[in-house]
Amino acid sequence: MKVALLQHTPDPEMTVALAARLCYSPVAIDELKQRLSGADIRTFLDKIMSLGHQSVLEHASFTFGIEGISRVTSHQLVRHRVASYSQQSQRYVSHKERFAAVIPPTIGERPDVLARFEAQLQALHQAYAEMVEAGIPAEDARYILPNATETKIMVTMNARELLHFFAVRCCERAQWEIRAMSLEMLKLVKGIAPTIFRDAGPGCLSGPCPEGTMTCGKIVAVREFFRNF
Secondary structure (H helix, E strand, O other): EEEEEEOOOOOOOHHHHHHHOOOOOOOOOHHHHHHHOOOHHHHHHHHHHHHOOEEEHHHHHEEEEEEEHHHHHHHHHOOOOOOEEEEOOOOOOOOOOOOOOOOOOHHHOHHHHHEEEEEEEHHHHHHHHHHHOOOHHHHHHHOOOOOEEEEEEEEEEEEEHHHHHHHHHHOOOOOOHHHHHHHHHHHHHHHHOOOOOOOOOOOHHHOOOOOOHHHHOOOHHHHHHOOOO
């Protein structure tokens, strides 16, 4: 898996602070911007985050390039609707010559199961290649490809949606692959907007576990992990 932050709003924390300050000031935008110092930005961001005034976070956006994830994970990812996605097409990109798949750790650590898994992957790829060779369009031959098939996708989310995404997908109960991806994304945005994403992570960081009876039961360990993240 490879996760890269391709683009983001220039100085996202200043942009968000400026938007929030504008809501409470009669001063012209240019003058407001000139008045904002680094300390002012951090103080104001702390205030609006504590008040739950998160609409201004939508002025900051982040674009990621993600490669080497499975179709399982991309299907989970696109359920987050307040975002923009561009994914490698299986209709226009043939897997006849190059085919790669993601192997879950629980399968990879079992040699007997792994051998069966890889044999099935090879058989499916061979069937796909034979269909394409026989003139079946790739858009139809792809029906045989497994959920494990690797894909690549570009994702753009604003800061508000990212906070929601991290609350859901950094959770211990999220599936391992999308959780690993979300942690990589969180590392990247924390380096760009540390105040906005300082407390980002699963919902249990700021209150009781939102999973209720389905809790992982590791709230203390989870909070410690993200305290040092």
